[in-house]
Amino acid sequence: xxxxxxxxxxxxxxxxxxxxxxxxxxxxxxxxxxxxxxxxxxxxxxxxxxxxxxxxxxxxxxxxxxxxxxxxxxxxxxxxxxxxxxxxxxxxxxxxxxxxxxxxxxxxxxxxxxxxxxxxxxxxxxxxxxxxxxxxxxxxxxxxxxxxxxxxxxxxxxxxxxxxxxxxxxxxxxxxxxxxxxxxxxxxxxxxxxxxxxxxxxxxxxxxxxxxxxxxxxxxxxxxxxxxxxxxxxxxxxxxxxxxxxxxxxxxxxxxxxxxxxxxxxxxxxxxxxxxxxxxxxxxxxxxxxxxxxxxxxxxxxxxxxxxxxxxxxxxxxxxxxxxxxxxxxxxxxxxxxxxxx
Numbered sequence: 001x002x003x004x005x006x007x008x009x010x011x012x013x014x015x016x017x018x019x020x021x022x023x024x025x026x027x028x029x030x031x032x033x034x035x036x037x038x039x040x041x042x043x044x045x046x047x048x049x050x051x052x053x054x055x056x057x058x059x060x061x062x063x064x065x066x067x068x069x070x071x072x073x074x075x076x077x078x079x080x081x082x083x084x085x086x087x088x089x090x091x092x093x094x095x096x097x098x099x100x101x102x103x104x105x106x107x108x109x110x111x112x113x114x115x116x117x118x119x120x121x122x123x124x125x126x127x128x129x130x131x132x133x134x135x136x137x138x139x140x141x142x143x144x145x146x147x148x149x150x151x152x153x154x155x156x157x158x159x160x161x162x163x164x165x166x167x168x169x170x171x172x173x174x175x176x177x178x179x180x181x182x183x184x185x186x187x188x189x190x191x192x193x194x195x196x197x198x199x200x201x202x203x204x205x206x207x208x209x210x211x212x213x214x215x216x217x218x219x220x221x222x223x224x225x226x227x228x229x230x231x232x233x234x235x236x237x238x239x240x241x242x243x244x245x246x247x248x249x250x251x252x253x254x255x256x257x258x259x260x261x262x263x264x265x266x267x268x269x270x271x272x273x274x275x276x277x278x279x280x281x282x283x284x285x286x287x288x289x290x291x292x293x294x295x296x297x298x299x300x301x302x303x304x305x306x307x308x309x310x311x312x313x314x315x316x317x318x319x320x321x322x323x324x325x326x327x328x329x330x331x332x333x334x335x336x337x338x339x340x341x342x
């Protein structure tokens with residue numbers, strides 16, 4: 001409970017700081033007033049800031065972007081928790097099953113061809129990204145299934161195969177592009193630039209439903225650590241639960257990637273840090289990782305905006321600077337443990 005309260009407070013502070021920083025600096029006091037005015041029941045008692053344009057900047061431009069970074073970070077972190085538990089692999093993250101490669105290919109095809117723009121408008125990119133990510137997931141599940149069995153190591157290998165195929169098609173599409181090359185590269189590295197409230201509403205229902213489903217099966221996720229056979233003896237329907245949670249985590253990931261682009265390492269770093277600090281019990285690990293993922297990605301987005309201001313770094317660059325060394329350390333630790341077991 002102390003960790004939950006502390007992370008919730010840290011997330012609130014991070015959001016306020018991220019909203020206040022920008023081309024037009026806004027005092028934190030004004031940010032707190034504007035956020036307070038949005039609260040039902042007490043908003044009418046909070047005095048508005050002196051400059052009306054400040055409230056417009058916060059509510060219409062900065063707050064949607066910051067909240068979207070919170071939601072995407074929470075989505076990727078929770079998906080990482082689920083993948084690592086189901087696959088019993090500490091190196092698993094939301095991209096291990098090829099979901100991100102599928103979403104990236106769909107977005108690039110939408111940018112190059114304009115498919116769906118006539119009846120979806122600007123939503124053709126996230127829509128096609130979502131559809132292709134689901135195609136990638138179905139391909140992985142089909143490749144990994146041998147009869148009625150689906151082994152974790154087979155899922156990982158299938159994800160590598162599908163990722164390699166989608167990556168090759170994606171590289172081919174990029175080679176054909178000329179005018180949209182800058183836009184495609186920006187999307188592939190992840191960005192929250194020009195995101196609005198409509199993008200927030202895309203992620204919210206998937207994250208809300210996915211969180212409820214994954215937390216409901218937190219006991220089963222704990223039992224997966226004992227192995228499939230032990231989990232079955234303890235009453236877990238391994239095939240059904242694994243399939244349901246894989247689809248749920250992948251849907252949450254696909255929704256996040258479809259509005260933010262491909263952002264790596266969030267689902268790898270955050271679950272491990274929280275597992276080290278708070279233990280492996282998924283009843284606590286899932287909500288703690290949600291909050292920590294929001295803090296991590298909001299902080300990364302803030303750094304991406306201020307390091308080279310007024311230019312903006314792709315957020316994937318910031319997360320890679322943090323995640324790549326962490327991944328190398330984790331890989332060495334995993335290899336040492338396997339060598340010790342051997």
